[in-house]
Amino acid sequence: MAGSSATRRSTGTKKQDDMTDMQANETTLSDLERCLLNDFQRDFPLSPTPYADIAHKLGVSEAEVLGALTHLKQQGAVSRVGAVLRPNTVGVSTLAAMAVPNAELETAAALVSAYPEVNHNYEREHRLNLWFVVTAPDSARLQQVLNEISTRSGYAVLPFPLLEDYHIDLGFDLKWT
Amino acid sequence: MSLAPQTGRTSPLLDETDRRLLAAIQSGLPLVPRPYAELGARLGLSEVEVMARLQQLQTRGVIRRFGVVVRHHEVGYGANAMVVWDVPDAQVRELGRCLSGFDFITLCYRRPRHLPQWRYNLYCMIHGKTREDVLSNLEWMVNRCGMQSLPHEVLFSRRRFKQCGAAYFGETPAAGSVGGG
Numbered sequence: 001m002a003g004s005s006a007t008r009r010s011t012g013t014k015k016q017d018d019m020t021d022m023q024a025n026e027t028t029l030s031d032l033e034r035c036l037l038n039d040f041q042r043d044f045p046l047s048p049t050p051y052a053d054i055a056h057k058l059g060v061s062e063a064e065v066l067g068a069l070t071h072l073k074q075q076g077a078v079s080r081v082g083a084v085l086r087p088n089t090v091g092v093s094t095l096a097a098m099a100v101p102n103a104e105l106e107t108a109a110a111l112v113s114a115y116p117e118v119n120h121n122y123e124r125e126h127r128l129n130l131w132f133v134v135t136a137p138d139s140a141r142l143q144q145v146l147n148e149i150s151t152r153s154g155y156a157v158l159p160f161p162l163l164e165d166y167h168i169d170l171g172f173d174l175k176w177t
Numbered sequence: 178m179s180l181a182p183q184t185g186r187t188s189p190l191l192d193e194t195d196r197r198l199l200a201a202i203q204s205g206l207p208l209v210p211r212p213y214a215e216l217g218a219r220l221g222l223s224e225v226e227v228m229a230r231l232q233q234l235q236t237r238g239v240i241r242r243f244g245v246v247v248r249h250h251e252v253g254y255g256a257n258a259m260v261v262w263d264v265p266d267a268q269v270r271e272l273g274r275c276l277s278g279f280d281f282i283t284l285c286y287r288r289p290r291h292l293p294q295w296r297y298n299l300y301c302m303i304h305g306k307t308r309e310d311v312l313s314n315l316e317w318m319v320n321r322c323g324m325q326s327l328p329h330e331v332l333f334s335r336r337r338f339k340q341c342g343a344a345y346f347g348e349t350p351a352a353g354s355v356g357g358g
Contacts, residue, residue: 044244077247124335160300169241
């Protein structure tokens, strides 16, 4: 995939994943895991025993469902069983980008990632090569984080706040075949 | 004219309990037999109230989707591109809706231009198993939406420095929610 230029660095932070090193573990997933990953991305049961309900539907035990989800979470395939919130309903967020010389990119990226307000931070193939999302309780704090990142890193931060959202999030069909 | 679902900035008022519940759930529903009861015990709410509030938050659109949140990269979708277009302002909504109809699109937003450095105002995210898959899906989509002549750039991701759920309330993101390494 994309980042063939990235190399393994023993000094890299733990949070940094080299996308080329992360091998898809699609082939090692069990049928139950595939089903849990694909079929329960929305409308999760709001009953006292959601995992037992899913187990019943799939003809397995509750313990198997809980075990599979725990395993998927440990593996990193599942980020969480949880809520995806509509942007800017709770707190405010923006996408932002910086153009950083390659030699400085890791340092700048670490500075950005260290903010708890930053929840995504990627290198992308462009002159504007560092892209991240900042989410804060209010716009004053959001602006403060953007200003601080710019001041401390020495690079201009371009904010790209969301103006209109066209996507209806129904989850993502993994098309297991 | 149909309502654009996300333009209403009349953010539905969330009470303090909603906020605490959303904060508690950001790290994920507990993986125990009675997860809503456990959340309730943490927050001083009954199991029934937790379920009712989560239902209401979904109905009101605060929660867009409630379920398993998958990391695409870890399940075989190793290629991810942000595609950006320079679209005449009057056409952004129509084209945004066209793009968001494809099932390989996971985000589709209008964002401001930053002239002169950045001319693009329409963004989408495409996930694919390979770079070639992403590019062929992109070509298919561009043709279907009639966007062949519109300037665009494809920004594939390289390194992922951080990926976790947002911390909306000033709390530290939950342990274990930071990208898979």
